[in-house]
Amino acid sequence: MQQEQRQKIIEAYLNEVEFASLEDMAERVDASVSTVRRDLINLEGTGRIQRTHGGARLTDPQREEFVFDKRTVVEAEAKKRIAAACAELIPGNQNLFIDSGSTVFFVAKELEGKSPHIVTNCLSVANLYASNPEIEVVVSGGVIYPRLQTMVGPLAVQAFEQLSADIAIMGGGGATSDGIMNSHLLMVEQQKAMIRSAQTIIFCMDHTKIGRQSFSFLCPWDEVDILVTNKEADKDLVRTIKKQNVNVVLA
Amino acid sequence: MQQEQRQKIIEAYLNEVEFASLEDMAERVDASVSTVRRDLINLEGTGRIQRTHGGARLTDPQREEFVFDKRTVVEAEAKKRIAAACAELIPGNQNLFIDSGSTVFFVAKELEGKSPHIVTNCLSVANLYASNPEIEVVVSGGVIYPRLQTMVGPLAVQAFEQLSADIAIMGGGGATSDGIMNSHLLMVEQQKAMIRSAQTIIFCMDHTKIGRQSFSFLCPWDEVDILVTNKEADKDLVRTIKKQNVNVVLA
């Protein structure tokens, strides 16, 4: 097997399980632990993965989405700014699709006064307004993907295909000049369904995601209406994105 | 097992139980107490955990907002007995539909060791196992009905129609000699879908529900396989129900 392929498998596997031992990975890609070690040294260079004793795990910035707890969210300050800026863009009484991810979760928190109708595939967002009779929350359904507290799979896709929204508030794992990427195939599939069924597409991503690759391609920029990020984002890339007709908001 | 993984398990466990003894934790992660002690020293550094004599505890009282609160559940003692009795009826590795309601939630809690595949319309059940990679949880989707943390409506009905299960663990608002009733039309509709798609139907209801009317009729007794209730239930009615070919378990 080729190096590149192997590393992709390892990364995908880690994206699933968050942590794996060397032997586990070696067996999975049918290579020696030495080779896996070297692969991990390479992958560590991308910043997405971190080596540990006896194995490797996803770097914090990736797993940040796991628990939306102030203590564990990185770049929380930037994300709050992004969330505030994004919330300003959203009028009252709208039908909203709300994706999963910590940044998007912060946006959800800002929507309380706007009497939105929310459809979400994120368990945390559902919990946020579950006890609030003022805000109607619809859950997409789907298989819970533990690391991200998100629901994916056929039920989720089907739900978003049947519903429609004025605005979709989305998150992603990375953004390049080509478009937006995310870390898991099933998530991407469900996000594509959201994009198809919503009129206006807003992506919220902090600057660490801008310029970063992720595992699977989600959509090109011409499907995105607004990108909300923070000032620290790479300026050249932001310019490139603006040229592709995306309204970029810098919080 | 690796350090990282172990510490994560320990932290997760503490999140659940608030406090645990060293030996308890050592057994749980299959390591020596020395190792656990060292792990705890590490974890203490994060501030989320505090070491004590003989064990460790969470620093913050954990938020258990979306779980039915032990203090607010009426007849909690009876419900726990019912839950234990019900869990005994359920073999391992089954596909389960799990309904909403506090009694059923207690049952869900007892299922951890049985590697179930869970489909639920209850937000609390979803939260319960959302972070547990060992247990696959599928959420039905639907509109959140705030008072009961349950999902109802077309999405929920559709989900249960598409899936099927070995066992459905159900709750209800009341039971008479005619059958089972519940308090909301949309819930009843979704529960009917669950019953249609599951092989074995188990209802769990404490004695206060037995003999009580509710708003909307759900199903006659011949659709019910097992009723789990507690000893305090009205004996005449229990006899009547048994005559209708229902296996009644008195916890």
Add this chain to the structure above:
DNA sequence: AAACAAACTTGATACAATTTGGAATAAGAT
């Protein structure tokens, strides 16, 4: 297109560093 050498990958191994479990000893609780 074939032959060849340089550059790179791979798996294995010896040795260094870390982690682990347990025993001896100190500190704390009842």
Add this chain to the structure above:
DNA sequence: ATCTTATTCCAAATTGTATCAAGTTTGTTT
């Protein structure tokens, strides 16, 4: 005072690093 729990230290086990020989790929030359 006695029992439990914490610390400290050490030997054993596990894991990491550096290195090397064998095998592959790549590029160049013929």
